[in-house]
Amino acid sequence: MTYAERIIEQVKEKNANEPEFIQAVTEVLETLDPVLEKHPEYEEAGLLERLVEPERVIQFRVPWVDDQGKVQVNRGFRVEYNSAIGPYKGGLRFNPTVYLGMLKFLGFEQVFKNSLTTLPMGGGKGGSDFDPKGKSNNEIMHFCQSFMTELSRHIGPDTDVPAGDLGVGGREIGYMFGQYKRLRNEFTGVLTGKGLPFGGSLARTEATGYGLVYFTDEYLRCHDDSFEGKTVVVHGSGNVAIYAIQKATQLGGKVVACSDTKGWVYDAEGIDYKILENIYAAKRSGHDKGVSLAMYTDERPNAEYHAEDGRGVWGVPCDIALPCARENTLHLEDAQKLVANGCKIVGEGANMPTTPDATTYLMENGVAFFPGKAANAGGVATSGLEMSQNSERLSWTFEEVDSKLQGIMKNIYHAADDAAREYGLEGNYVAGANIAGFLKVANAMMAQGIV
Ligand SMILES: NC(=O)C1=CN([C@@H]2O[C@H](COP(=O)(O)OP(=O)(O)OC[C@H]3O[C@@H](n4cnc5c(N)ncnc54)[C@H](O)[C@@H]3O)[C@@H](O)[C@H]2O)C=CC1
Numbered sequence: 001m002t003y004a005e006r007i008i009e010q011v012k013e014k015n016a017n018e019p020e021f022i023q024a025v026t027e028v029l030e031t032l033d034p035v036l037e038k039h040p041e042y043e044e045a046g047l048l049e050r051l052v053e054p055e056r057v058i059q060f061r062v063p064w065v066d067d068q069g070k071v072q073v074n075r076g077f078r079v080e081y082n083s084a085i086g087p088y089k090g091g092l093r094f095n096p097t098v099y100l101g102m103l104k105f106l107g108f109e110q111v112f113k114n115s116l117t118t119l120p121m122g123g124g125k126g127g128s129d130f131d132p133k134g135k136s137n138n139e140i141m142h143f144c145q146s147f148m149t150e151l152s153r154h155i156g157p158d159t160d161v162p163a164g165d166l167g168v169g170g171r172e173i174g175y176m177f178g179q180y181k182r183l184r185n186e187f188t189g190v191l192t193g194k195g196l197p198f199g200g201s202l203a204r205t206e207a208t209g210y211g212l213v214y215f216t217d218e219y220l221r222c223h224d225d226s227f228e229g230k231t232v233v234v235h236g237s238g239n240v241a242i243y244a245i246q247k248a249t250q251l252g253g254k255v256v257a258c259s260d261t262k263g264w265v266y267d268a269e270g271i272d273y274k275i276l277e278n279i280y281a282a283k284r285s286g287h288d289k290g291v292s293l294a295m296y297t298d299e300r301p302n303a304e305y306h307a308e309d310g311r312g313v314w315g316v317p318c319d320i321a322l323p324c325a326r327e328n329t330l331h332l333e334d335a336q337k338l339v340a341n342g343c344k345i346v347g348e349g350a351n352m353p354t355t356p357d358a359t360t361y362l363m364e365n366g367v368a369f370f371p372g373k374a375a376n377a378g379g380v381a382t383s384g385l386e387m388s389q390n391s392e393r394l395s396w397t398f399e400e401v402d403s404k405l406q407g408i409m410k411n412i413y414h415a416a417d418d419a420a421r422e423y424g425l426e427g428n429y430v431a432g433a434n435i436a437g438f439l440k441v442a443n444a445m446m447a448q449g450i451v
């Protein structure tokens with residue numbers, strides 16, 4: 001058994017009820033053998049044993065009062081995973097499915113993703129099992145204030161800087177920022193994804209979707225190709241999906257399908273991202289009952305709405321597929337359909353949306369597969385740029401931020417590509433991203449002693 005295999009077994013034993021965490025750790029560690037063979041000092045220093053264990057896990061009660069005057073109690077979490085290269089950094093997820101294992105998987109992924117951005121950010125993730133769907137603005141505000149009342153003890157601009165994720169957007173970040181400021185009497189860049197009038201960065205909203213497309217575009221450019229004339233399908237219609245659709249369309253692609261939790265849309269003329277922006281805003285307005293992607297066809301009567309599992313998008317013939325919803329939403333049978341229909345590229349906008357057997361199938365069948373920790377790093381990279389602007393007390397223009405984002409995504413593509421080549425794994429962006437992300441964190445941990 002190799003060192004990595006031994007640690008995978010230990011992680012399975014110790015975290016038996018956390019399948020997503022086991023999946024994420026396995027996916028990273030099983031690609032590290034060539035690096036670990038070259039660096040026996042990592043094993044001597046117990047590096048992997050330390051890397052798979054979060055530095056700190058905080059779990060807390062979040063009591064709040066709903067509009068009917070009833071007391072509600074949710075669970076809040078922050079997983080401060082690894083601070084070897086900078087303050088903990090990563091989003092907050094508000095979703096009824098949230099539990100510790102989910103946040104450990106997301107925090108673990110974040111460590112390598114943040115390293116790939118080349119910015120000084122460690123990895124963390126947090127959230128709650130609170131379900132924002134169907135809640136009024138008032139309820140969302142009270143929940144966010146209660147959540148931040150406890151979280152504020154553990155975070156800070158040089159300690160841990162949360163942001164958004166599923167169920168947490170500009171509105172929630174605003175309420176949490178307001179509460180932090182009130183409790184600490186400090187106006188600092190403690191959260192990213194803030195509103196523009198109070199320290200937010202231009203282009204942060206668009207950054208993850210744009211970044212995904214910039215990464216894919218760099219791959220195409222290096223293969224004498226481009227988005228021009230390519231058919232694209234997207235899973236999801238939230239923040240990441242909307243701006244991936246906008247950018248892919250701007251670069252000459254045609255996005256013909258996208259989805260939400262209740263169904264999916266096919267638009268042969270190309271999805272109009274503006275309609276999706278409006279539906280998204282309506283869903284998040286606090287009056288979201290009855291709002292769904294079905295409303296897309298009100299404005300585009302020639303489009304089709306399918307009231308069935310959004311994974312239906314994977315059956316639509318395409319050149320490029322962009323899973324932008326959430327983990328484990330592209331299964332083996334979906335991968336088989338994509339390959340059979342001639343898909344050549346799968347770029348993960350979401351975190352770990354492709355199951356391991358689907359990933360293997362795609363890669364074995366010649367599909368260029370871009371893992372989320374590399375391809376969706378544009379969001380957190382732009383959060384890093386927001387932190388820089390906050391420290392400088394300056395705001396950069398949209399163009400400045402966007403051009404830095406483009407540069408970062410190109411560099412991430414080449415870092416993953418180069419690392420894969422160096423270890424004889426050309427074209428394996430999963431291994432390349434894991435190795436490149438790992439090495440920086442590993443070397444920082446080695447330099448800092450056994451901590
Ligand atoms: N927002 C960001 O900056 C970043 C987000 N991500 C990841 O991207 C993914 C999407 O995040 P956002 O767009 O921010 O969230 P969002 O809440 O804005 O959108 C999520 C989308 O996924 C769909 N969805 C949710 N649950 C689903 C399910 N069980 N099955 C099928 N579809 C489902 C929703 O209908 C929605 O269209 C997540 O995996 C997130 O962790 C990754 C990097 C940065």
Ligand SMILES: O=C(O)CCC(=O)C(=O)O
Nearest residue numbers: 090091163165379380383
């Ligand atoms: O911008 C951030 O700090 C969070 C981004 C995030 O949660 C992610 O990359 O999955």
